[in-house]
Amino acid sequence: xxxxxxxxxxxxxxxxxxxxxxxxxxxxxxxxxxxxxxxxxxxxxxxxxxxxxxxxxxxxxxxxxxxxxxxxxxxxxxxxxxxxxxxxxxxxxxxxxxxxxxxxxxxxxxxxxxxxxxxxxxxxxxxxxxxxxxxxxxxxxxxxxxxxxxxxxxxxxxxxxx
Amino acid sequence: xxxxxxxxxxxxxxxxxxxxxxxxxxxxxxxxxxxxxxxxxxxxxxxxxxxxxxxxxxxxxxxxxxxxxxxxxxxxxxxxxxxxxxxxxxxxxxxxxxxxxxxxxxxxxxxxxxxxxxxxxxxxxxxxxxxxxxxxxxxxxxxxxxxxxxxxxxxxxxxxxxxxxxxxxxxxxxxxxxxxxxxxxxxxxxxxxxxxxxxxxxxxxxxxxxxxxxxxxxxxxxxxxxxxxxxxxxxxxxxxxxxxxxxxxxxxxxxxxxxxxxxxxxxxxxxx
Numbered sequence: 363x364x365x366x367x368x369x370x371x372x373x374x375x376x377x378x379x380x381x382x383x384x385x386x387x388x389x390x391x392x393x394x395x396x397x398x399x400x401x402x403x404x405x406x407x408x409x410x411x412x413x414x415x416x417x418x419x420x421x422x423x424x425x426x427x428x429x430x431x432x433x434x435x436x437x438x439x440x441x442x443x444x445x446x447x448x449x450x451x452x453x454x455x456x457x458x459x460x461x462x463x464x465x466x467x468x469x470x471x472x473x474x475x476x477x478x479x480x481x482x483x484x485x486x487x488x489x490x491x492x493x494x495x496x497x498x499x500x501x502x503x504x505x506x507x508x509x510x511x512x513x514x515x516x517x518x519x520x521x522x523x524x
Numbered sequence: 525x526x527x528x529x530x531x532x533x534x535x536x537x538x539x540x541x542x543x544x545x546x547x548x549x550x551x552x553x554x555x556x557x558x559x560x561x562x563x564x565x566x567x568x569x570x571x572x573x574x575x576x577x578x579x580x581x582x583x584x585x586x587x588x589x590x591x592x593x594x595x596x597x598x599x600x601x602x603x604x605x606x607x608x609x610x611x612x613x614x615x616x617x618x619x620x621x622x623x624x625x626x627x628x629x630x631x632x633x634x635x636x637x638x639x640x641x642x643x644x645x646x647x648x649x650x651x652x653x654x655x656x657x658x659x660x661x662x663x664x665x666x667x668x669x670x671x672x673x674x675x676x677x678x679x680x681x682x683x684x685x686x687x688x689x690x691x692x693x694x695x696x697x698x699x700x701x702x703x704x705x706x707x708x709x710x711x712x713x714x715x716x717x718x719x720x721x722x723x724x725x726x727x728x729x730x731x732x733x734x735x736x737x738x739x740x741x742x743x744x745x746x747x748x749x750x751x752x753x754x755x756x757x758x759x760x761x762x763x764x765x766x767x768x769x770x771x772x773x774x775x776x777x778x779x780x781x782x783x784x785x786x787x788x789x790x791x792x793x794x795x796x
Binding site: 379380381383384385386387388389391392394395398399411413414415417418419421422433434435436438439440441442443444445446447448453456457460461463465466467468469470471472473474475476477478479480481482483484486487490493494495496497498499500501502503504505506507508509510511512513514516517518520522524 | 528529530531535536538539540542543544546547548550565566567570571572573574575577578579586588590591592594595597598600601602603604605606607608609610611612613614615617618623625626627629630631632633634635636637639640643644647648649653656657659660661685686688689690691692693694695697698701702705709711712713714715716718719720721722723725726727729730731732733736743744747751753755758759
């Protein structure tokens with residue numbers, strides 16, 4: 363997954379240092395946003411971001427170093443689930459500090475990078491016509507509504523209370 | 525000039541400022557009727573401001589280079605987002621197993637994209653429509669279509685178009701779509717959570733925001749289902765596309781194209 367970072371020009375430091383520094387910068391920005399938006403104490407949310415960054419780092423590293431063709435997304439998910447699993451000794455610590463970082467604080471920072479990054483696609487975007495835009499909107503809406511309605515029907519049929 | 529991606533203080537400094545502005549503005553609710561309100565969250569400001577900063581001519585410190593670094597860094601930061609969702613999933617793992625049937629079956633709901641195929645045909649698309657409507661057209665789907673039809677095929681042109689448009693407007697669009705769905709559709713809160721896992725990290729993130737805001741007190745469960753369903757879309761969804769969605773889209777195309785394809789649409793347009 364992080365091939366893009368390594369693949370970009372002017373890289374002199376080994377990948378892992380780039381990842382560590384990038385994750386540190388991302389954590390600091392997220393913690394500031396998390397403090398302004400949700401008033402969570404900075405020290406607690408720094409620990410939370412530290413935990414999430416270490417999981418990410420390990421996942422990305424495992425994708426590179428382990429001889430399986432598995433995406434880091436899978437490694438990261440499995441590690442996160444195991445560390446927070448209620449029967450694990452790590453559960454209380456991980457759950458407490460990670461809960462101090464609001465998902466939306468992470469998303470807000472993440473999407474700032476996405477916004478700047480997607481500027482690159484702008485020229486191509488402009489050449490695509492209105493008809494393609496209509497289809498894209500309908501495709502996204504049908505994916506979302508399709509799975510929402512199926513999920514709702516199954517939840518109601520299996521008697522899950524609201 | 526040799527530079528490491530983390531040293532690009534112009535990029536990271538700009539992001540920090542965007543985030544501070546966005547969080548200071550906070551969530552805005554615009555009431556439309558007495559039951560329906562549009563929720564605009566900070567994530568919408570940062571994504572739009574980010575794009576504006578790149579495109580605005582007077583802002584010279586955010587250029588193509590910064591966009592490339594941002595794009596690369598983004599691939600790493602997705603990990604943090606996934607990790608946060610995974611921790612919520614881990615806390616609620618018992619609940620996830622209990623909701624297993626709904627979580628798995630809702631993946632088949634993504635097949636609803638094929639319903640858009642007739643509209644694509646009516647708008648005058650030919651084989652492009654197969655690439656456009658077999659799935660949501662994110663990275664893994666692009667790979668599947670290119671692999672099957674070849675880089676220069678009309679099917680691939682179709683999926684590229686969906687990919688690029690989805691990249692630019694997808695996140696913003698889905699956030700409004702979810703806001704409206706929450707107001708107008710009386711569905712189970714978990715159904716909204718599961719549906720937000722559409723197979724794109726940024727669209728997933730944008731879809732969770734309004735859902736969290738609509739059901740206070742259910743944060744952990746919503747994050748757990750949203751994260752887990754996105755994970756499913758990522759690892760199971762791709763096989764549904766390969767073995768079900770794409771063959772089905774082709775079948776529907778071969779059946780519908782002679783009936784409502786472009787030739788029959790031109791006289792219709794003249795009628796209008």
